[in-house]
Amino acid sequence: MKTKPIKRHQALQPLSRDHHQGLLLSWKIRTGFAKGISVDRIKNYTDWFYKIHLIPHFKEEEKYIFPILGNDNELDKKAIAQHRRLDRLFNSSLELKKSLNRIEEELEQHIRFEERVLFNEIQKVATKQQMEFILEHHKETKFLDNNTDTFWE
Ligand SMILES: [Fe+2]
Ligand SMILES: [Fe+2]
Structure with missing residues (x-):
């Protein structure tokens, strides 16, 4: 069954854009391993x-977003x-390959959780003032990638 996607509130859109880059990081790690790229790279x-x-x-999330849901x-x-x-x-600097594999999986799970559950709850309960407060404190920066070694290409 298809559920209608919830429109992301303007105040949360920059963080959702970061999430897109986070999902790409997981994809880059996966692609790197699939291509046999060294763990160090x-x-x-x-x-x-x-x-x-x-x-x-x-x-930013811990300071301005999560507290909206209240203590505990x-x-x-x-x-x-x-x-x-x-x-x-x-x-972690031990068992690098294992840690990178965990990052690949857990970062994606974390982002899915925020996008599908936590951010939706924030949008439900936040007041207009709280949303404005988030907007005021967000420093919008364009995502600049590090192209020193684009091993995923
Ligand atoms: Fe987070
Ligand atoms: Fe996040």
């Missing part, structure tokens, strides 16, 4: 993506636990 790229894109994205909200707790788990995987 993939890791160089994921390190860059994590530092430049993911850390600020997690911070189960959806928030789940998302924050997933952020910390992803932090550990990106920072």
